[in-house]
Amino acid sequence: MRFFNNIDEVPKYAITMGIKNIMRSKQIILMASGKEKANAIYKMVHGEVTEELPASILQLHPNVIVIVDQQAGSKI
Numbered sequence: 001m002r003f004f005n006n007i008d009e010v011p012k013y014a015i016t017m018g019i020k021n022i023m024r025s026k027q028i029i030l031m032a033s034g035k036e037k038a039n040a041i042y043k044m045v046h047g048e049v050t051e052e053l054p055a056s057i058l059q060l061h062p063n064v065i066v067i068v069d070q071q072a073g074s075k076i
Helices: 021-024 037-048 052-059
Strands: 028-032 066-070
Touching: 021 052, 028 037, 028 052, 037 052, 037 066
Parallel strands: 028 066
Antiparallel strands: none
């Protein structure tokens, strides 16, 4: 709850998976939108694989589809 202004903003449901489970997937689809994601998308595609950017591990997966809007993809 510490990330929300009040109890009504806290999600009632969530889906989480660890990186190990994600990497076992046959296919991964990553979607991002907005200019605030541009650096992360650039580093995910062109940077080194690092714990600082967990999505960078997707460089090692054989079947990833990345879908971004123009702003999120503006640096790639």
